[in-house]
Amino acid sequence: MGSEKIRRWESGALAHAATDPFGPGPVPWLRGSELHFDDTGHVVPWYVSPAAPPGPRPATSPATTPRPTAGGPRSADDVHRQIKGFASTGAVTPGEAIDFHITVDPPQRFGVDIYRIGHYGGDGAGRITTSPRLSGIVQPAPLTADRTVSCHHWWLSWRLRVPSYWNIGAYVAVLTTDDGHRSHIPFTVRDDHPADLLLLLPDITWQAYNLYPEDGRTGASLHHAWDENGRLLGEADAATTVSFDRPYAGPGLPLHVGHAYDFIRWAERYGYDLAYADARDLHAGRIDPTRYRGLVFPGHDEYWSTSMRRAVDVAREQGTSLVFLSANTMYWQVELAPSPSGVPNRLLTCRKRRGPGRSALWREADRPEQEVLGIQYAGRVPEARPLVVRNADHWLWEATGAHEGDELEGLVAGEADRYFPRAALPEHQGRILLSHSPYRDAQGAVRYQETSLYRAHSGALVFAAGTFAWSPALDRPGHVDPRVQRATANLLDRICKRD
Incomplete structure (x- = not known):
């Protein structure tokens, strides 16, 4: 790009660098020498733990070693869509299946490593299983209607049936192409076993902030959208409805996801008895x-x-x-609705202060x-x-x-x-x-x-x-x-x- 101004969606740094002061935190596959640019043009080490210098991290065990790639892992972005994907559901119980819809450009083989977030001797996660080598295809472009972006028409890429013996918890599917591009899909494994504490992952808020595709053109969240010149617009011009049927922007990890992971690592290290669910489980009465x-x-x-x-x-x-x-x-007060194909709780709506009727702020609806x-x-x-x-x-x-x-x-x-x-x-x-x-x-x-x-x-x-x-x-x-x-x-x- 030479001396041209580097726009954040081209660097991969995203809005995250500006709005999340902490980043995703230490997880063992987020190691690499890539540098990205934040809103001010400063270089930020997106894939490097604050405790580690830039560069590949030595393997500590086969369970936490990412698949080797030439030159180390590189973050996929939303312009070139080297590899991006989303899951058919946010939470799944052992014995059930979860479907992954993934696009790969250029088409090539890829693999999916499934990690579980936890203490794991300080690594922050452990690799649980790996997919067979899969054939990647270029999926159709996202559909857009009134700033709502959806990829519900993408073909199924891989179905994972969660074994009955897997531990409940917060999981991440780490997608890696043969040429070394990487992206992520978070999901939760939950069950009905009794526990002292129920941890609720804020997937509704994660989706509200998701700007996919952050390409300076198409993507929109409940907070931002783009104008025709690639400038980031504020809440007044953002989407009022967003879809769960799309990847998360940039590297594929939601904004503020690391805050939940920080608590999980600490709580599991000290032996707290945790059950897991996400906000949509609470909404739907599944727990x-x-x-x-x-x-x-x-x-x-x-x-x-x-x-x-x-x-x-x-x-x-x-x-x-x-x-x-x-x-x-x-x-903010929100509503959830089915996808066009009828799958419950795949569309998230928040009208904020727009249109007739009362504000969507809880405090302005007399329920502070x-x-x-x-x-x-x-x-x-x-x-x-x-x-x-x-x-x-x-x-x-x-x-x-x-x-x-x-x-x-x-x-x-x-x-x-x-x-x-x-x-x-x-x-x-x-x-x-x-x-x-x-x-x-x-x-x-x-x-x-x-x-x-x-x-x-x-x-x-x-x-x-x-x-x-x-x-x-x-x-x-x-x-x-x-x-x-x-x-x-x-x-x-x-x-x-x-x-």
């Missing part, structure tokens, strides 16, 4: 949240349907605790998210700031070494929540704010972040971290904070009734 001691929402979980909120309200009223480890939760969380979204945090400890004598901070007014460096980042005095609070037996942290917004005004905990009349605990940086502080190289680790353990141990 009974009242069966668990606690529900954990590990990452950015901004888009909620009415049935999701109702299910969580019922669970809290029946004694199930709620743990929200991010910020900007339950902000603070009624569930105890705090609610306050705004973006342009530059990471310390989280300032408050009420340090509370049991959440016990054995953390944190004292009143201590500053936990970098723990207020991305976006922040706070208590709104004029918004309704949940009914409770006791409520406390565990941080009160100043930061400056984009206009330079001083704002505050707060972390909240309350006990519902049922006895359920409801914790809201109020910052994007909480989950990364559990297990992200370069971001780990032992005080956050201990505080989170104090909370979960109490919910799980551990001694």
Whole structure:
């Protein structure tokens, strides 16, 4: 490209580099020497763990070694579509099949490595199985109608029947062509076994932010779209409906996916009893949240349907605790609808502030998210700031070494929540704010972040971290904070009734 300005969809860096301050995190196949460019033109190491220098990572075991490729793995992009794909469903139970629809350009053979996210001795994931060598084809171009992009017409490329003995959890299909291009498809394996905690992966919010194809022309999310000159447009011009029948943009990992993976690695390392599901399972009633001691929402979980909120309200009223480890939760109200072929919950709609009728903001529909969380979204945090400890004598901070007014460096980042005095609070037996942290917004005004905990009349605990940086502080190289680790353990141990 010489001295020309490098546009982000040509570099592969995507909007992710600008809007996710943490990236996907350490997973063993994300190793390579590629550099990409963010919005400002700065080089960012997209495929390199913050803890490792650029370059291929030595193999630690056959289970975590990616298929060798000439020159190392290279990220597929949405312009050339070297290899891209999506799954027929977000979550599957052992014994069921999941279908993968994949395009390969130029046509060539490819393979699919299935990884499960977890601790795995510090690797962050383990390879579970590998597909046979498959013949790749160029699938038809995506269909677009009123900014809604869909690939539901793509042919089936590979069907995986999940063996009954596979562990439940968060999985990623890693797609690699013979010439070394790589992309990803996340999915969940769940079952009905009893567990202390149910982890809910925010796939609805992931799809809301998906800009596929990020080609400077076609793609659209609920946040962005393109104009005829390839400029990125804002929310007023974005899609109102997006489809799950399409790949995720760029490398194929959703925005903020690493926040969930950070929590999973940490929780599995310390032996917490986890069940897994995704937000659409909660929406569709495929899980009974009242069966668990606690529900954990590990990452950015901004888009909620009415049935999701109702299910969580019922669970809290029946004694199930709620743990929200991010910020900007339950902000927009959404609807889910079937695909053109009738498959349920494949189209996601959020009208936001457009058109007649009421806003799609929960708080403007007289149901502020603070009624569930105890705090609610306050705004973006342009530059990471310390989280300032408050009420340090509370049991959440016990054995953390944190004292009143201590500053936990970098723990207020991305976006922040706070208590709104004029918004309704949940009914409770006791409520406390565990941080009160100043930061400056984009206009330079001083704002505050707060972390909240309350006990519902049922006895359920409801914790809201109020910052994007909480989950990364559990297990992200370069971001780990032992005080956050201990505080989170104090909370979960109490919910799980551990001694």
